[in-house]
Ligand SMILES: Nc1ncnc2[nH]cnc12
């Protein structure tokens with residue numbers, strides 16, 4: 001039985017497995033530039049974040065209808081349940097779909113149908129986080145927030161993803177302010193490929209409550225001290241960091257040093273269909289490669305529930321307490 005955990009950094013489009021991509025391509029009459037699933041998998045050799053994003057946005061062409069998004073999310077939730085996930089906070093990229101004429105309502109309502117059944121069917125509570133593409137304009141982000149307004153009952157927060165370098169958080173100050181005014185929670189990718197200064201900016205200018213990745217904070221000791229003091233959660237994705245070459249090999253990942261420094265680290269899968277594993281696979285990989293002990297694995301699981309966007313109501317705090325109790329009671333094999 002896997003360790004119970006929350007997954008806080010998961011792009012739903014990054015769970016599109018080659019088999020489902022080809023099935024949806026056929027259903028929707030989309031021609032993919034790969035002969036078969038094996039040829040597609042062979043293309044998953046990335047140089048950096050951009051080379052991944054090019055393939056990733058291309059493959060999204062198969063996602064067209066509410067039923068497609070529902071099937072995608074349900075397939076993820078089934079896999080996540082088998083990996084010990086009890087709570088999942090799921091990113092989606094509305095602009096990447098709008099670019100080919102798929103409206104945000106199709107995306108949100110399709111995902112929402114799967115999420116509505118998730119607790120009953122998979123034993124997983126869920127949240128949706130809408131991400132802005134940082135290599136698109138600030139105006140486009142604001143239009144996306146506007147387009148999301150009829151669907152806000154389904155959306156817990158906003159995030160920022162896509163190509164990081166050259167697109168600093170401050171570009172999105174206005175849309176984050178507008179999102180906060182709507183009561184949305186705020187996260188942002190920062191310090192994945194971009195510098196530690198982007199992490200500081202995400203905190204100071206965007207008001208984020210969690211930092212996605214945040215890996216390069218280790219280059220700024222003052223920032224590390226601040227993140228520890230303010231208990232800002234980091235949603236680390238070690239397998240992603242290796243596949244996108246932010247880290248050479250897994251055994252060089254700074255996760256143990258970051259935990260030892262007192263950072264509130266969580267471990268997540270990012271885009272598991274592309275990076276070689278879902279979240280429990282990632283826990284196993286870091287356990288092996290980095291020699292993490294049971295106490296550290298339990299700390300990562302505990303952190304994931306502490307950092308989750310449960311809403312502070314008595315019901316949701318009771319849920320968090322129940323999840324944390326499950327972590328404490330867990331016995332490793
Ligand atoms: N690792 C990542 N970084 C930035 N944007 C992304 N979109 C999907 N995965 C991403």
Ligand SMILES: [Zn+2]
Pocket residue numbers: 009011161189212270
């Ligand atoms: Zn990510």
